[in-house]
Amino acid sequence: MAGSDVAERLHDVLLRLFGREAPFRIRAWDGSEAGPADAPVVLVHSRRALRRMLWRPDELGLARAYVAGEVDVEGDLLSALKRLAPFGRFIGRRPDLTAADRRELLRTAVLLGAVGPAPKPPPEESVRPLPVGRDRAVISHHYDVGNEFYSYVLGPSLVFSSAYFADPALDLEAAQRAKLDLVCRKLGLTAGMRLLDVGCGWGSLLLHAASEYGVRGVGITVSAEQAELARKRIAEADLADRLEIRLADWREVDDGPYDAIASLGLTEHVGAEHLGSYASSMFALLRGGGRLLNHQIARSGESSAPVRSFVDAYAAPEGELVPLGTIISALEDASFEVRDVESLREHYARTLRAWVSNLEEHWSACASRTSPGRVRAWHLYMAASALAFEAARISVHQVLAVCPHADGRSEVPLTRRDWIL
Template sequence: MADAAPRLKSLVEQLLGDPLPVRIRAWDGSEAGPPGAPVLVVRNRRALRRLLWKPGELGLVRAWVAGDLGIDGDLYSTLGLLAGLIWERGDDARTLVQAVRDPDVRAAVRGLARMAGPFPPPPPPPEEVRKARRHLHTRRSDKQAISHHYDVGNDFYELVLGPSMVYSCAYWSSPDGTLEDAQRDKLELVCRKLDLKPGQRLLDVGCGWGSMALHAAREHGVSVVGVTLSQEQATYARKRVAEEGLADRVEIRVQDYRDVGDGPYDAISSIGMAEHVGAQRYLQYACDLYRLLKPGGRLLNHQIARRPQRDETTYNVDTFIDAYVFPDGELAPVGTTVTQLERAGFEVRDVESLREHYALTLRRWVAGLEAEWARAQQLTSPGRARVWRLYMAASALAFERNRIGVNQVLAVRTPGPGASGMPLRARTWN
């Protein structure tokens, strides 16, 4: 009999203590669950073994990346329905221990183990990062982490990001606008906040494929040094600089921000880079940027933030993002970021949340990926393409549900006691 899906649904609901909001389609063709709901496709028994060996988010992601799990229906709707079971349950250690002691839970686990078949743990998909965690955020480990994420191939990033080649939150005037216009408006917003003037020097930390450096040099007449740890990004950016005839004003370096020694600069932009710095290194990062700025110079720090925890000592890095997307990446609450910048000597003058803007941006990236799905798999691998689709869609929902945010923090190195160097009405960029 084709009855795997009803059995699986019953056991999972017994395990979770909640009804499943999605349908299940099992490897034998059977289905069970709410009629008309999105369908979670369990393609083989190996998916169950992954979940039993790594319960929770990481097991689910391994099954998704390996192709053992799929979704038949709208990805966002399905993830939204599953969010309450995966990311928003709020289980603490005590609750989990109590659950394991529950005889119904133990019975459900035994039932799932019988359905899973032979029980050696399947190896993780090759896209997963395995690493020792003793020496986070050394120059070597940061370079390896950046290479894992950014050296996927420039053709792949062109497919996802579009012509703007900007891999950070866009700035939308309307949800119906184009991604290219929204990214151009974001770069212009940063330049206006920094009050760039012809002849000034700008340091773009984590310059990516050179979009900010090119925009600032072309539209505002500044000289720019862009630094990145990705060789592929630097090669691409240098080619763009040459093609636009801006080699006399834009220099792209493969260099760690900690090794920049040719300051002072009039302004510094750090757009989507500080998430890679790490909590233990963040104050030093802020001090390094402070050292590189002239008195009166401005810093624009554009950074994703997480919601604060009641007990910050219990915060753990997101296992999916850390294992598959941004190795060693860390998010902090915006208040922590502001505090660290001020500890380094900066005066924070403006904080602007762009949370909804990033949700719109991610949905456009997902649409671009899905429109070129076959080519995306050819450019990387089927597993890596599935990683990106899941990570961007889940991140869009996280921004929409206020689980994470993104903020532009404008800070200044004050030129003297009591002086900020800022005009009385500083928000001239509005």
């Protein structure tokens, strides 16, 4: 067939798959173009990308093609995804195809030389079903991609949760310090207290709490790479006599009581099924009057259909977002008293945009330490997540809960002034 027809054929494929014209311009592997002239340009580099979409006509099929380098977006990814966002809800579900649609799609695939078996997913995709001990497998897939990779993306703070832009002029590093300090103030930390950091990452919160508030602390993670670097950072700060890092799961902590517990970005991996057990375990580890600060991403609205998503396959296998109400109910059912809830939605959107910028700036270095596919997966994941926070499809909340004394005393200040200022 004529080379000039390739892009038009691809454009027709998308129309049949999703029932509407794609709001982007297609540039095919032969140089032909089709679609609105003023729209973002999607580069289709190979026939394999079409084959992926025909076998998997949804979000995951497109994501696999992007991660494999078979599809690209010309120019700024964030800007392009924002313009394409209205089309995303049609890509996110499987199409209902008529017999005529199927015949025409097969004919197009033959004409374009894209007929063949389903392409294997890129090697960066997580394997399903996950093995026994899934928590460690999940964390390893998500975090054990090299500490150097994260140092480039997250910056020197090495904090993998939303920053807190207390002042709009703050840069990412200052905003992460502000977030760590906000957590410490909400927990009411003072010298000599014992802090448990559940999902401690690379030890940043523990280091801040020990150096600025004089606490003793224990951090747990199931990522061996995180634990190794966290211990190194603690030794370099001469805080090894006050801080301990354990390679352990939250169910393996049994040496309470603690004065305070911080959980920043861990409970997304716990899932709705185990959220009640998690809350009960944290309650049992606290002394009377002790506080828990749970920092967790939450979804808005109803759960989506049980179709494997890009995030499930490449970023957070088996991770699960639940509504804010589910989080609060689990804490209250475990006998916690919820004292404060704060949304940091806009803060996380800004944080993610900063991480995207860092990744783009250090693209080659990141790719050399992981793989080009891994970098492309994280690029897409963080850019799409930034837009999801901005559009209020997801949010993130800090929920402060207390383990009250038997007589009802909470030890929580009467007003927010103590931790806001």
